[in-house]
Amino acid sequence: MNRSHSQMSDEQLVEAFQAGHLAAYDELVSRWQSKIRGAVWRVLGSTEDAADITQEAFLRAFRGLKAFKREAKFSSWIYQIALNLCRDSLRRKKGKSYVSLDEPEPQIPALLSKGPSPLELSEGNQLADRVRMAIQKLSEDQREVIILKEYEGLTFAEIAETLGLPTSTVKTRLYRGLVEMKQHLAREGVTSASPIHDSNEPWDRT
């Protein structure tokens, strides 16, 4: 059963699950969990909560998969769930950044989320850290599009499906996000944001 599951497409696995083969979900989880977790890490800008949100996303998908309409791609759907959870999480943290009378606990998570932990600083390479900080300065909309395109390798059509937007809007957000990234990176002192001329294009050959 498992061997045949591993050879099935996502669509076939969803179909099998909906027909009552719950173990098909196992294959979907193992196929997508590391990608989803990577996207969640990047959107949140920290490894904090990423595993929890990923797990929660797959749990929600498990609950909703029976009713899932197969016109959409499973991958787009699971990205959508994970991104929604990320937005909720970021909003909650933003809400916690001021002192609340209802919540006497110290706002440690909110403070930590403002920057990398000392461990992250010492372990991560500098460029990665600067890029991470620059991406965090983008709006959520731009950040999501850049992450889905640049790191998750989704097509414009897939991003459009995931975010429920027209493809042209996805491209516009991506363009604006990249332009802003250039400015943020320059402020962070990342020199590789300077113009690069490669010889792949005809106008560079002259």
Add this chain to the structure above:
Amino acid sequence: MTATLSCDALRDDIIALLYDDGDPACKSRARDHLAQCVPCRAEYSDLKGVRKALQGWELPLPAPLPQTRATGRWFATGLAAAAGLILGIGVALAGRSAFAPPAIAPSSAANAGTDAARQFVSFDQLQEALKTQESRHQSEIADLRRSLTLVSESPAGGASSQLNNVSNLSPATIEQLLKASEARQARMFEARLAGLRTESDLQRQYDMAQVAAGLAYIDSRTGADAARTSELMKNLVRVTAKPQER
């Protein structure tokens, strides 16, 4: 040439070219435009630079998630955790609830679950190894018996006289002794298997107790976590209700 309205109109095409994601006509339009428009060409190069910088953000190596394929199946992990909880409740009901929380960090309950799963795997391997050993011994015994039968059938042979020098036992006695030895070995294997089984059961019970203690600890931490755990359990119980589908 300065940026014109047509530059804005061609932005989607330029993005399609930048990511090599779009139909050839779009990309060709973008190429044609870039060949003529200096500002757009400069911007295109900038965007390529940004893309290159973005690639510098590599994620640290991920810690293994509880539900990876290598450590156990998603459902199996959850079920192990659920089983741990049920066992914990059972133990508590039986009046033996006073087990102290084990001296482990109350790490992921699912991790403890996979430890239990790993325990089963190694037990299977042990059982397999014992079976192989037993069959090897059986074949050795069979070989020995065959050679003895040959000896008893040809008492005049040199080998037989040599054997008779070694022992005055009759072949029938030897066979009896062999049978006794074989039975003894079988009993020994049985006992070892039973011992291993008990040991493994105890280990499993301990692991499950750890899982239960971990869950109890998590429950006591926050209400939200408790709600999530119970939600997870609800789903898992639903899954366990149809064991034939697993």
